[in-house]
Amino acid sequence: MVTKIKPKALGPGAHIRIVSPASPITPEKNARGLQLLEDQGYSTSIGDHAYDSHYYLAGNDRDRAADLMAAFTDDSVDCVFCARGGYGCARLLPYLDLDVIANSGKAFCGFSDVTTLHLALNKRGLVTLHTPMLITLSVDREPWVIESFLNILKGENPIPSEAKRAETITSGSAGGEITGGCMCLITDSIGTANSIDCKDKIVIIEDVEEAPHRVDAMLTHLLNTGQLQSAAGIVFGEMTGTDEKADPTIGPWPWKEIIRDRVANLGIPAMMDFPFGHMKTMLSIPFGVQAEMNADSGTLKILESHCSG
Helix, strand or coil, X not given: CCCCECCCXXXXXXXXXXXXXXXXXXXXXXXXXXXXHHHCCCEEEECCXXXXXXXXXXXXXXXXXXXXXXXXXXXXXXXXXXXXXXXXXXXXXXXXXXXXXXXXXXXXXXXXXXXXXHHHHHHCCECEEECCCCCHHHCCCCHHHHHHHHHHHHCCCXXXXXXXXXXXXXXXXXXXXXXXXXXXXXXXXXXXXXXXXXXXXXXXXXXXXXXXXXXXXXXXXXXXXXXXHHCCEEEEEEEECCHHHCCCCCCCCCHHHHXXXXXXXXXXXXXXXXXXXXXXXXXXXXXXXXXXXXXXXXXXXXXXXXXXX
């Protein structure tokens, strides 16, 4: 059994290192998020290659990996924070010592393409934080979205009462450890050493700008591999921008109807349109801790502290 490793809560003065493990970003897009962190009393530093750019990547693979390793092995750094997603994290896996990263016990924050790293680190026991990134914080968000984000950094409950409720797919409640993330990265993980393991877990899934038939295909793949059927419960966030991406040559199908079609007959508690993922109103969620979902009330409750102190 893998030993669970929890990061420390971030108090005033904690040092947050900004890295870009996937696609490029500019200092201008980072500025507002950096100001928010600094206003909370955190100190920030920027990885050596955080502003590199190579086509759709934030510099070459070895440099992006080196920034990650440097952040996790620097004793002065308390939290490793991803500037943005996009694409590129999977390319780093051959150059990362994932055991060293997990055993560092540092807080790790990000989402979207960063799902690849969440899965790999959760498999090694590190509890990670699915949070907005600096690019996400460059636009206005609801106050409770910011509250959720700051609470998860402080080790407090990240699900405020104001958060919107999900829609019921299949009635019931379930408990288990939280796993999941962006669906295209989840499906990409299958067959690798860092594959998602849904068995007896609460699986939280979302995605962005995928055509309806691609949402169907990825859900079907998760079913054909037996992963979704093994979950204790399933929570879908928003499939952001999916309905707008319908291919007119094959016809549209609303994403909510696709999910009901693929999941409703599994007999597993399930809900959708939970505030998670690329949607404007997004919660911060810890991965690797115990939680309980209630599909009838459309809620998720964190049952276990995600920080060590």
